[in-house]
Structures are given as structure tokens and as C-alpha cells.
Amino acid sequence: MKAFRTIALVSALCLTLTGTVSVFPAAAADVPTEISSISRGACGTGTEWELREDDRLTITGSGEIIDYSDPEKGSETAAPWGTNLRSVKIGEGVTRIGSNAFAGNTALRNISLPNSLTEIGDYAFRAASFENLTLSANVTKLGTGVFKECNPGTLTILNPTLPLSTESLGFAANDFFGLPTICGYEGSTAQTFAMENGYPFRFIGEPAGDNVCGQNLRWTLDEATGTLTISGSGRMYNYFASFTDKVPYEFEYAVRRDEADVPEPAPWSKSSVKKIVIGEGVEEIGNFAFYDCKDLESVSLPSTLDWIGSFAFCKSGLKRISFPARIGIFGSFAFYGCDKLEEIAFTGDSSYLGVCCFGNCTALKSIHLPSALSTVEDYAFMGCTQLSDIYVPYSLTDFSKF
Numbered sequence: 119m120k121a122f123r124t125i126a127l128v129s130a131l132c133l134t135l136t137g138t139v140s141v142f143p144a145a146a147a148d149v150p151t152e153i154s155s156i157s158r159g160a161c162g163t164g165t166e167w168e169l170r171e172d173d174r175l176t177i178t179g180s181g182e183i184i185d186y187s188d189p190e191k192g193s194e195t196a197a198p199w200g201t202n203l204r205s206v207k208i209g210e211g212v213t214r215i216g217s218n219a220f221a222g223n224t225a226l227r228n229i230s231l232p233n234s235l236t237e238i239g240d241y242a243f244r245a246a247s248f249e250n251l252t253l254s255a256n257v258t259k260l261g262t263g264v265f266k267e268c269n270p271g272t273l274t275i276l277n278p279t280l281p282l283s284t285e286s287l288g289f290a291a292n293d294f295f296g297l298p299t300i301c302g303y304e305g306s307t308a309q310t311f312a313m314e315n316g317y318p319f320r321f322i323g324e325p326a327g328d329n330v331c332g333q334n335l336r337w338t339l340d341e342a343t344g345t346l347t348i349s350g351s352g353r354m355y356n357y358f359a360s361f362t363d364k365v366p367y368e369f370e371y372a373v374r375r376d377e378a379d380v381p382e383p384a385p386w387s388k389s390s391v392k393k394i395v396i397g398e399g400v401e402e403i404g405n406f407a408f409y410d411c412k413d414l415e416s417v418s419l420p421s422t423l424d425w426i427g428s429f430a431f432c433k434s435g436l437k438r439i440s441f442p443a444r445i446g447i448f449g450s451f452a453f454y455g456c457d458k459l460e461e462i463a464f465t466g467d468s469s470y471l472g473v474c475c476f477g478n479c480t481a482l483k484s485i486h487l488p489s490a491l492s493t494v495e496d497y498a499f500m501g502c503t504q505l506s507d508i509y510v511p512y513s514l515t516d517f518s519k520f
Contacts, residue, residue: 156169156170156171157169157198157199159198161177161183161184161197161198161216161219162179162181162182162183162184162216163181163182164179164180164181164211165177165178165179165180165181165182165183165212166178166179167198167199169199172204173202173203173204173205173225174203174204174205174206174207175199175203175205175206175207176206176207176208176209177206177207177208177209177212178209178211178212179209179211179212180211180212180213180234181211181212181213181214182212182213182214182216183208183212183214183215183216183219184216185216185217185218185219185239186216186217186218186219186221187218188218188221188222188241189201189218189221189222190221190222196218197218197219197220197221201221201222201223201224202223202225203220203223203225203226204225204226204227204228205226205227205228205229206220206226206228206229206230207230207360208230208231208232208235208360209232209360210232210233210234210360210383211232211234212232212234212235213234213235213236213237214235214236214237214238214239215231215235215237215238215239215242216239216242217239217240217241217242217261218239218240218241218242218244219239219242219243220242220243220244220246221241221242221243221244221245222244222245223243223245223246224245224246224247225247226243226246226247226248227246227247227248227249228248228249229243229246229248229251230360231251231252231253231254231360232254232360233254233256233382233383234256235253235254235256235257236256236257236258236259237257237258237259237260237261238253238257238259238260238261238264239261239264240261240262240263240264241261241262241263241264241266241288242261242264243264243265243268244263244264244265244266244267244268244288245266245267245268246265246268246269247268247269247270248268248270248271249271249272250271250272250274251270251271251272251273251274252273252274252275252276252358252381252382253273253274253275253276253277253280254276254277254382255276255277255278255382256277257275257276257277257280258277258280259281260280260281260282260286260287261286262285262286262288263285263286263287263288264286264287264288265287265288265289265298266288266289267288268288268289268298270289270297270298271298271299272298272299272301272320273298273299273300273301274301274302274322274381275300275301275302275306275307275308276302276303276381276382277306277307278302278303278305278306278307278308279306279307280307280308281307282307282308282311283311284315289317297316297317297318298317298318299317299318299319299320300312300317300318300319300320301319301320301321301322302319302321302322303321303322304321309321329385331348331354331355331384331385331404331407332350332352332353332354332355332400332404333352333353334350334351334352335348335349335350335351335352335353335354335355335400336348336349336350337349337385337386339386339387339390339391341390343392343393344390344391344392344393344413345392345393345394345395346386346391346393346394346395347394347395347396347397348394348395348396348397348400349397349399349400350397350399350400351399351400351401352399352400352401352402353400353401353402353404353425354400354402354403354404354407354427355379355380355404356379356380356404356405356406356427357379357380357381357382357383357384357404357405357406357407357409358380358381358382358383358405358406359382359383359384359406359409359410359429379404383406383409384404384406384407384408384409388408388409388410388411388412389411389412389413390413391408391411391413391414392413392414392415392416393414393415393416393417393418394408394411394414394416394417394418395417395418396417396418396419396420396423397420398420398421398422399420399422400420400422400423401422401423401424401425402423402424402425402426402427403423403425403426403427403430404427404430405427405428405429405430405449406427406428406429406430406432407427407430407431408430408431408434409429409430409431409432409433409434410432410433410434411431411434411435412433412434412435413435414431414434414435414436415435415436415437416436417431417436417439419439419440419441419442419445420442421442421443421444422444423442423444423445424444424445424446424447425445425446425447425449426445426447426448426449426452427449427452428449428450428451428452428472429449429450429451429452429454430449430452430453431452431453431456432451432452432453432454432455432456433454433455433456434453434456435456435458436453436456436458436459437458437459437460437461437481438459438460438461438462438463439459439461439462439463440463440465441462441463441464441465441466441468442465442466443465443466443467444466445466445468446467446468446469446470447468447469447470447472448468448470448471448472448475449472449475450472450473450474450475450495451472451473451474451475451477452472452475452476453475453476453479454474454475454476454477454478454479455477455478455479456476456478456479457478457479457480457481458481459476459479459481459482460481460482460483462476462482462485464486464487464488466488466490467488467489467490468488468490468491469488469490469491469492469493470491470492470493470495471491471493471494471495471498472495472498473495473496473497473498474495474496474497474498474500475495475498476498476499476502477497477498477499477500477501477502478500478501478502479499479501479502479505480501480502480503480504481504482499482502482504482505483504483505483506483507484505484506484507484508484509485499485505485507485508485509486509487508487509487510487511487514488511489511489513490511490513491510491511491513491514492513492514494514
């Protein structure tokens with residue numbers, strides 16, 4: 119049978135009587151290796167930095183990143199990570215970026231800032247070349263020339279009252295390096311600043327009201343029981359959160375911040391969520407909706423659901439889940455890093471599994487894929503170290519991406 123051939127990433131392939139195949143997981147050597155760090159250290163009283171060999175910087179902890187001196191002046195007090203950065207990811211808990219922290223990093227294109235950030239110091243990103251950058255609603259203060267000499271893309275400002283000026287942003291109408299497209303709410307200081315200074319401006323709608331998580335959806339969280347309830351009809355908003363795991367390079371930016379309806383984390387307290395009840399009428403779970411809900415024990419999905427977004431349950435504490443028959447699409451990294459997940463039940467005809475969809479689900483031992491499955495993207499089960507059996511339907515003819 120031509121549909122069943124030897125899979126490059128597996129060690130054995132066995133045909134069953136039901137027209138499925140049992141796939142045994144790849145050896146450790148077949149899993150893409152992580153890029154190691156080359157240096158690390160403290161960058162504040164409660165903050166630490168780690169620089170990888172591919173010039174990607176991660177900052178974690180809580181509190182402020184200290185002020186540094188201009189790296190072009192050759193001072194010993196310049197930032198220790200240098201000026202060759204390609205990517206910066208700052209974790210939740212960091213509240214301030216110090217002056218000159220990333221100044222002079224002309225190759226810096228990918229910047230991920232946390233929701234906890236409230237202040238950015240003088241010339242912090244001078245000469246960077248960011249593609250898309252979002253300042254959360256909690257940012258209340260910008261220093262001088264924060265983005266001076268930048269070659270910018272899109273700058274989204276979620277605080278509708280953030281004080282803005284050409285002095286603070288560092289852009290000028292005749293700037294050789296060009297102007298960013300400013301994105302903001304109608305009636306915001308971002309809109310006023312853009313219109314008065316000749317910047318391209320794009321509306322992102324109006325600030326979401328209390329407990330709104332979609333055009334026709336609302337949420338409630340019972341703190342006593344830890345039950346999060348989503349009710350209404352239609353699709354949930356797509357959110358965005360900082361994803362710092364070391365995964366295959368080409369997939370690190372599987373979801374772009376500028377594709378989010380709300381380019382910041384979901385509004386509920388993820389540490390309080392133990393149970394999720396999604397009501398009938400909900401059709402799509404948004405990107406990053408329940409990301410990093412480590413204490414999540416159970417989820418109830420409606421029969422109307424047909425789409426689970428990228429990173430939706432990534433790194434959550436789920437042990438088991440049953441998918442209703444209508445779900446057709448599972449986004450990239452949807453259940454990545456769910457290290458307690460033991461049981462998965464498909465009850466319908468799902469057709470698509472995204473990149474690293476169930477990657478690093480280290481407690482998962484077997485999985486029976488749905489009969490209509492036609493596409494499995496790269497590394498869908500990467501790092502599933504206990505996975506011994508995958509039952510594959512005849513409809514799936516390409517096993518090279520497991």
C-alpha cells in the first residue's frame with residue numbers, strides 16, 4: 119500500500135487491521151537541538167539576562183533593567199550583551215527598561231515586551247530596526263529618543279493616554295530612517311500625535327470593555343472555584359504573549375504580534391484558572407487564549423467549536439481533553455509544552471495539525487489521529503519522549519513531518 123511507507127523520523131512502522139499505522143517516536147538525535155547560551159548575568163536587582171549563540175537575548179525576573187551608557191562611547195558601563203542582537207524577549211515581571219539598554223543594535227528586528235512594563239528609558243532602542251512593536255496599556259512613561267535613528271515598521275500603542283512627542287519617540291518628519299505606522303485607538307494620544315506630525319496611522323478599534331473577549335463574547339472568572347466561563351457566540355479575540363521557549367529557529371515567530379486582535383496577554387489571571395467552560399455558540403478559541411495556565415485541570419468544549427488557535431493551551435496543566443466532532447483546525451503550538459497531558463480524544467474529522475501542535479507533551483504515550491486528517495505540519499509531536507504509538511489514518515500520506 120503506497121500510502122504507508124517508511125518514515126524518516128521514526129524507528130518502526132506497523133500496519134494495523136483498522137487501516138491505521140502505529141508509529142514509534144524518533145530517537146533523541148532526530149529532535150532539533152536547542153541553541154545553547156554563551157553568556158548570562160544580572161541586569162538589575164531582580165532581573166537576569168541570557169544571550170544565546172544566535173544573538174537572541176532573553177531577560178527574566180522582576181523589577182527594573184538598569185541604565186547603561188551609550189555603547190558608541192566605549193564605556194565599561196555599556197550593556198553587557200553588546201550591539202549584535204537580532205531578537206530581544208523580555209519576560210513578565212520586568213517593569214522598566216533602562217536607558218541605552220539596546221542602543222546601537224542595528225540588526226535588532228524582533229522585540230517582545232511584557233504586559234508588566236511601565237517605563238522605557240532614554241535611547242533604549244536607538245538604531246534598532248524593529249518590524250512590529252507593541253507598547254502595552256501599562257506603559258505610562260517614555261524617556262528621550264527611545265526610538266531615535268530606528269528603521270521602524272509598525273508601532274502599536276495600547277495606552278490611549280500615553281504622553282507622546284517627537285522628543286520622546288525620537289522620530290522626525292524628515293528622518294532619513296523613515297517613520298513607523300502608528301497603530302492606536304480612536305481618540306487616543308497616538309492618533310492625535312500621528313495626525314499632527316504626519317505619521318501613517320491605523321485604527322485598532324476601541325479599548326475592549328470589561329470582560330469582553332470577542333465581538334459577541336464575554337468572560338467571567340469565579341475566583342473561589344477557579345472556573346473561567348466563556349459565553350456568547352462567534353470567535354474569541356486573538357491575544358499575544360511572550361513565548362521564550364527554545365524551539366526550531368524557523369518557527370520561533372509562528373504567530374506575529376501584529377496579527378492579534380488584542381496584542382497583549384488574555385485579560386484573566388492565568389494563575390487563578392483551574393477549570394474552563396466554553397459555552398455553546400463559541401466557534402473559535404483565539405491565539406494564546408489560555409497560554410501558560412499551569413493550574414488548569416479541565417476544559418469543557420462546545421459542539422459549535424471548529425478552530426483552536428495557535429498557542430491556545432500551550433504550557434497549560436491539562437491532563438486530558440476530548441475534542442468535539444466539529445473541530446477541523448489545530449493551530450501551531452496549540453498544546454505545546456503541556457507536560458501533564460496524558461489523554462487526547464478526537465471524536466470527529468479534524469483535518470489539520472499545526473507546527474509543533476503537541477510538541478513536548480512529555481506525558482503523552484499514545485494518540486489515535488482522526489480519520490479525515492490530511493495535513494500534519496513540522497514537528498507536530500517533537501519532544502514527546504514517552505509517545506510509543508501513533509495511529510495514523512489512510513487519509514494521511516505524508517509522514518515526513520512528525
